[in-house]
Amino acid sequence: SHGQWVRVYFIRHGEARHNVEREGWKERDPPLTTHGEEQASRLVDHPLLAKLQRPILVAVSPLRRTLQTATLSLGSQSFA
Numbered sequence: 385s386h387g388q389w390v391r392v393y394f395i396r397h398g399e400a401r402h403n404v405e406r407e408g409w410k411e412r413d414p415p416l417t418t419h420g421e422e423q424a425s426r427l428v429d430h431p432l433l434a435k436l437q438r439p440i441l442v443a444v445s446p447l448r449r450t451l452q453t454a455t456l457s458l459g460s461q462s463f464a
Contacts, residue, residue, distance in 0.1 A: 390440075393432065395457065398423035400449040416452045427457035 398420030402408035416424065427433055442458070444450040 395427065395453065397447075397449040397453040398456075413448045415448050416456075420449070421452065421456060424453040424456035425459070427453075428459040433457070 398416045400408070400416050400420055401411065401414035403420075404417060408414050442454050444454045
């Protein structure tokens with residue numbers, strides 16, 4: 385018998401301050417820019433992700449930009 389396949393999606397964080405400002409690299413944990421927040425929010429409607437019933441696991445690094453990207457990409461969905 386064959387088990388069910390598990391799909392794994394890797395998503396890079398949205399645009400953060402250090403990606404667009406030279407001085408942004410001096411900040412230890414730069415946040416997403418407004419554009420980066422828009423990028424992350426649009427992931428809700430991404431064709432690959434929109435068809436998922438719910439994620440089983442969302443794993444991110446402890447950096448602010450990755451947490452912001454993950455939270456915004458889930459939209460207003462509740463996964464309790």
